[in-house]
Amino acid sequence: MNKSIAFFDLDGTLIDNKNEIWVIDKNNPRKPVLVLDPIEFVLIKKGHYKKDKIILDYNGQRYWISEQLSKKLQKRARTENMERFGISLMPWVDRDLLNKSEIEYIIKNIEHLNRNKSIDIGILTARSNQRTTSDQLNNLRLELKNIGIDIKKIFFVGKSVNTGQNYINKMVVLLEHLIGFKIKGGKFISLKQDWYPHVSFYDDDPQNIHYANDIQKIFDDILRKTDDEIFHIIMERLDEVKIRLDNYQVTTNETNRFIESSVELKKPVRCPIKENNKMKMKTLKTFEQFINENWITDKVGEFTNKVKSGVSNAIGTVKDTVKDLISILDVPLLPEDERIIRKSWYEWQIEHPEDTEENFVKNNLDLFKNYPKIIEKYR
Numbered sequence: 001m002n003k004s005i006a007f008f009d010l011d012g013t014l015i016d017n018k019n020e021i022w023v024i025d026k027n028n029p030r031k032p033v034l035v036l037d038p039i040e041f042v043l044i045k046k047g048h049y050k051k052d053k054i055i056l057d058y059n060g061q062r063y064w065i066s067e068q069l070s071k072k073l074q075k076r077a078r079t080e081n082m083e084r085f086g087i088s089l090m091p092w093v094d095r096d097l098l099n100k101s102e103i104e105y106i107i108k109n110i111e112h113l114n115r116n117k118s119i120d121i122g123i124l125t126a127r128s129n130q131r132t133t134s135d136q137l138n139n140l141r142l143e144l145k146n147i148g149i150d151i152k153k154i155f156f157v158g159k160s161v162n163t164g165q166n167y168i169n170k171m172v173v174l175l176e177h178l179i180g181f182k183i184k185g186g187k188f189i190s191l192k193q194d195w196y197p198h199v200s201f202y203d204d205d206p207q208n209i210h211y212a213n214d215i216q217k218i219f220d221d222i223l224r225k226t227d228d229e230i231f232h233i234i235m236e237r238l239d240e241v242k243i244r245l246d247n248y249q250v251t252t253n254e255t256n257r258f259i260e261s262s263v264e265l266k267k268p269v270r271c272p273i274k275e276n277n278k279m280k281m282k283t284l285k286t287f288e289q290f291i292n293e294n295w296i297t298d299k300v301g302e303f304t305n306k307v308k309s310g311v312s313n314a315i316g317t318v319k320d321t322v323k324d325l326i327s328i329l330d331v332p333l334l335p336e337d338e339r340i341i342r343k344s345w346y347e348w349q350i351e352h353p354e355d356t357e358e359n360f361v362k363n364n365l366d367l368f369k370n371y372p373k374i375i376e377k378y379r
């Protein structure tokens, strides 16, 4: 039972996949009109070129591109019709292309665990498709076997390529192993997961590491929805054993490869969940005691600081909390709340290109500060 497990991300952590991002002509999407520079794609994903007001829409993915890039495309494809173009992540999902791409295995990020039999090794990747990945994984297995490392578990948690929605799924896998129960429908259920009170997590994406450092919050949210019986077992486990997550942000620094941080899971202050409609008002009262004025002031301060330091997922936290409150009341959202609560900043700015991120953040914070009024409205 004292065994621990180390989960490794694939892309950028164990595999250096020099895959290409394409701009394609929708009439012939299997050939790129242009291969995007990775740095350029990062800027595009961030919405950096919003001001140029040129959108490419393909396969449900919409991106703003620069005027400069649009001119280049028009010239190459000899058309002014921008609707013909789209950004394609196909090289990431197409098996033939994936096999053709150049691959390097970054063994240096894992070799220190070589022959350490008390640590199991797991893969935790945001890739979604096992079939397209299988050849690369088989090769990785062989490379690792050569240095005495066996992969024991593999989790594919991605739903689609590069939409950035996969962070939470990785945290769910980490929590399941830290606690020893599976998570379904946002709560722990009575199905056992292999229990490792000590888990390590290696990932090159700072955002993933940020979430992992904040795992207590996600743990609290999941516990709040968990049924009493399992909840009590988990509380006992927290009394019995120290439960620890060690996070290693993988960097390209050769001499100092990892930025390390560590989190010990603690018992939450638990707010009771609703059992049925009769309980609703009672539950709400308790909820209101739990989340009092001071708590709100604290949280607003905390979120404001996060926003200032450029951590945009602070808004996700605000929205989740408001959603939780409203789900307790179990009523449909009014349109004016729906528009803010249900939308990510990315979706919001596509519909409202004139709006600023600061404004979006402010709207969400106002909503949060006004939560007692919101509750009143839905009561």
Ligand SMILES: [Mg+2]
Binding pocket: 009, 010, 011, 012, 013, 203, 204, 205
């Ligand atoms: Mg990665």
